[in-house]
Amino acid sequence: MSQFATGVTVITTRDEQGEPHAMTANAFTSVCLDPPTVLVSVAHSTHTFGFLEKLGRFGVNILGQDQEELGAYFALRPEARKGGVEYSYADAADGLAALENSMVFMGCEVIGSHVYGDHTVYFAEVKEVRQNNHAVPPLMFFRSRWYNPAAE
Helix, strand or coil: CCCCCEECEEEEEECCCCCEEEEEECCEEEEEECCEEEEEEEECCCHHHHHHHHHCEEEEEECEHHHHHHHHHHHCCHHHCCCCCCCCEEECHHHCEEECCCCEEEEEEEEEEEEECCEEEEEEEEEEEEECCCCCCECEEECCEEECHHHC
């Protein structure tokens, strides 16, 4: 799978206390445009899985190349995240947290799910879209590293 280049997203949700929670995900894709529907695959071993199961909503934040540090930070388990990375959230519709300065934010409501192996695939209808005027290309991942095709 490392031979497949993907964009990088940060999935945001809320914990039991209503605090934002985030994880990096590249197992994300568009399903259809009418109605706007996406899917994300979440491992059962993550905190995000439990929070998403309870909340039934999540945000998708598409990162730009200048946000590599955020992608790496949110790829770590929460207990392994040590300071040094600056980020902030904005309130989105339905109580979701939008990662500020992401290229695009989509607020999504889960409409179905499928358990397979150690992951659940969530299908969600996009309820809100915020697009920033991001002047950089998207952050990509390829061969288990950050990837910039223009640099090659």
